[in-house]
Amino acid sequence: MGKTISEKIIGKHAGKEVKAGDIVVVDVDVVMAQDGTGPLAVDQIKNMGFKKVKNPDKSIFFIDHAAPSPRKELSNSHMVLRNFANKSGAKISDVGEGVCHQRLIEDYSCPGDIVIGADSHTCTSGALGAFATGMGSTDIAVGFAMAKTWLMVPETIKINLGGKLPKVVFAKDIIISLIGKITSDGATYKALEFGGPLLANLTMDDRFTISNMAVEAGAKTGIFPTDNITKDYLASQNRSDCFKEISTEEDADYKDIINMDCGKLEPMISAPHTVDNTIKISELEKVELNQVFIGTCTNGRLSDLKIAAEILKGKKVAKGVRLIVVPASKKIYTEAIKEGIITDLVESGAAVMAPGCGPCVGVHEGALGDGEVCLSTQNRNFKGRMGNPDSFIYLASPATAAWSAIKGYISDPREVL
Amino acid sequence: MEMSKKLAGKSFKFGDDISTDLIAPGRYFHLRSNLPELAKHVLEDADPEFAKKVKPGDFVVGGRNFGLGSSREHAPTIIKLAGVGAVLAKSFARIFYRNCINVGLPALKCDTDKIDEGDILEIDLKGGEIFNKDKNIKIKFNPLPEVMIKILSDGGLTGHIKKNEGFNL
Numbered sequence: 001m002g003k004t005i006s007e008k009i010i011g012k013h014a015g016k017e018v019k020a021g022d023i024v025v026v027d028v029d030v031v032m033a034q035d036g037t038g039p040l041a042v043d044q045i046k047n048m049g050f051k052k053v054k055n056p057d058k059s060i061f062f063i064d065h066a067a068p069s070p071r072k073e074l075s076n077s078h079m080v081l082r083n084f085a086n087k088s089g090a091k092i093s094d095v096g097e098g099v100c101h102q103r104l105i106e107d108y109s110c111p112g113d114i115v116i117g118a119d120s121h122t123c124t125s126g127a128l129g130a131f132a133t134g135m136g137s138t139d140i141a142v143g144f145a146m147a148k149t150w151l152m153v154p155e156t157i158k159i160n161l162g163g164k165l166p167k168v169v170f171a172k173d174i175i176i177s178l179i180g181k182i183t184s185d186g187a188t189y190k191a192l193e194f195g196g197p198l199l200a201n202l203t204m205d206d207r208f209t210i211s212n213m214a215v216e217a218g219a220k221t222g223i224f225p226t227d228n229i230t231k232d233y234l235a236s237q238n239r240s241d242c243f244k245e246i247s248t249e250e251d252a253d254y255k256d257i258i259n260m261d262c263g264k265l266e267p268m269i270s271a272p273h274t275v276d277n278t279i280k281i282s283e284l285e286k287v288e289l290n291q292v293f294i295g296t297c298t299n300g301r302l303s304d305l306k307i308a309a310e311i312l313k314g315k316k317v318a319k320g321v322r323l324i325v326v327p328a329s330k331k332i333y334t335e336a337i338k339e340g341i342i343t344d345l346v347e348s349g350a351a352v353m354a355p356g357c358g359p360c361v362g363v364h365e366g367a368l369g370d371g372e373v374c375l376s377t378q379n380r381n382f383k384g385r386m387g388n389p390d391s392f393i394y395l396a397s398p399a400t401a402a403w404s405a406i407k408g409y410i411s412d413p414r415e416v417l
Numbered sequence: 418m419e420m421s422k423k424l425a426g427k428s429f430k431f432g433d434d435i436s437t438d439l440i441a442p443g444r445y446f447h448l449r450s451n452l453p454e455l456a457k458h459v460l461e462d463a464d465p466e467f468a469k470k471v472k473p474g475d476f477v478v479g480g481r482n483f484g485l486g487s488s489r490e491h492a493p494t495i496i497k498l499a500g501v502g503a504v505l506a507k508s509f510a511r512i513f514y515r516n517c518i519n520v521g522l523p524a525l526k527c528d529t530d531k532i533d534e535g536d537i538l539e540i541d542l543k544g545g546e547i548f549n550k551d552k553n554i555k556i557k558f559n560p561l562p563e564v565m566i567k568i569l570s571d572g573g574l575t576g577h578i579k580k581n582e583g584f585n586l
């Protein structure tokens with residue numbers, strides 16, 4: 001029997017052969033926390049009596065969830081992180097630099113790595129062929145202090161992506177559709193491993209979107225093999241040296257294999273208040289919108305802003321709708337400025353904010369009013385997520401979001417593209 | 418945590434898919450550095466009155482996939498700070514479950530259809546059994562995995578690391 005990608009990576013880091021179900025202590029390559037989970041991790045590092053982090057170059061605190069800070073309590077938390085980073089040698093990614101998961105794939109995560117982060121969407125780095133998973137602050141504190149963690153080797157569900165993707169169907173539609181199928185806990189404790197002929201046509205941006213949302217099915221990670229597309233991406237980030245071949249083995253011991261014909265997909269929506277409450281856009285009744293948000297670690301990348309600008313250029317956001325756009329990182333923001341994307345967006349009526357999480361987690365920059373409805377490109381739509389339990393969040397791709405912003409209600413991007 | 422301790426209290430029943438956004442809402446992000454204050458809002462978006470009603474020793478009883486969503490350890494921490502003795506659910510989301518052990522909050526997988534709002538429960542952690550006094554029935558729960566018992570009995574993960582000067586699982 002062959003090994004799953006997760007078994008191979010975990011085995012390497014445990015220094016022995018492992019199989020699903022084994023519990024092992026492993027070395028970790030990258031450890032991170034953000035401004036919501038970092039301060040508690042710092043407390044726990046100190047509680048254990050540590051002053052330094054084990055591997056400073058790959059220990060990072062990201063100030064992204066409440067950046068720039070909207071109030072003094074959060075400013076103080078940010079100070080805790082900056083001070084600790086200063087003293088311990090850990091890195092800090094400060095206001096304006098971007099969302100943690102985007103920053104990790106740009107500068108830190110490598111194929112074959114184990115990446116742990118105090119944020120559930122740490123699985124995003126799985127698209128680079130890393131075993132990447134989210135944990136709580138205490139686990140991450142141990143990771144910072146010792147560059148180790150304990151793991152149960154997960155069983156793997158193989159997702160074979162096949163078919164020819166229709167022109168106006170995107171990675172976001174693939175992953176929303178998959179989560180609808182396997183439900184919000186269909187992959188709990190398990191790894192999702194992506195493969196199949198469609199991979200050759202999926203850009204890194206597509207793969208990041210898919211890996212990012214693996215946790216919405218409960219998965220521990222969402223991992224891709226590496227190929228020339230991975231190689232080119234790393235080269236574009238000046239990190240060619242960290243490329244490694246990570247391959248699937250056909251005879252690996254998968255818990256389950258799901259074959260998905262993506263040729264049959266259409267634009268998808270997750271309706272309130274769970275991600276697995278999915279519906280094809282053609283079957284959705286008219287949903288009027290108050291706010292549209294394009295951004296986040298799921299869909300705030302250059303290709304996302306580009307498609308939004310393509311749709312919005314020369315048009316205006318509907319009266320009564322607010323369009324908020326947040327590039328996922330400074331790199332993306334800079335590039336989008338150079339390419340004229342930001343001008344197109346702003347001229348159409350978008351409010352463009354500093355790179356970071358933006359309104360995704362209900363802290364600032366676009367909290368919803370009572371009864372309001374938002375269409376967002378983020379990854380979750382739980383009740384209260386955007387700051388108000390009496391509001392409604394729908395999820396979709398950037399193309400759907402942009403076209404809907406113009407129309408004023410959730411609309412099918414196939415009408416325009 | 419003492420595994421031999423017997424827990425007793427009243428049940429507060431919640432549904433499926435209780436997310437960490439419902440337990441520790443993002444709009445209170447600024448209170449994460451003030452956990453006793455944050456605990457006053459525990460589970461607020463699932464039951465706005467919960468924090469006022471809950472008494473030390475009571476139980477939170479959920480359905481499927483309890484604790485899904487974010488990695489915020491603040492979620493189980495404030496459930497514990499509110500005085501809750503244990504969380505019972507048909508299943509737990511992975512990160513939440515792991516966080517419960519790290520903060521010393523028992524998370525027990527069992528058939529919660531046999532428990533209604535307000536039922537008085539007695540729980541024998543070591544024996545793996547819940548006694549529903551109101552219904553006069555016993556409900557079994559899956560014993561915790563061995564590694565988690567080890568971490569719990571060392572007083573959570575930081576206790577385990579301090580005691581063993583590293584991992585000893």
Ligand code: SF4
Pocket residue numbers: 065099100101119121296297298356357358360361378379
């Ligand atoms: S963008 Fe949203 S989902 Fe992503 S890390 Fe930030 S708050 Fe979390």
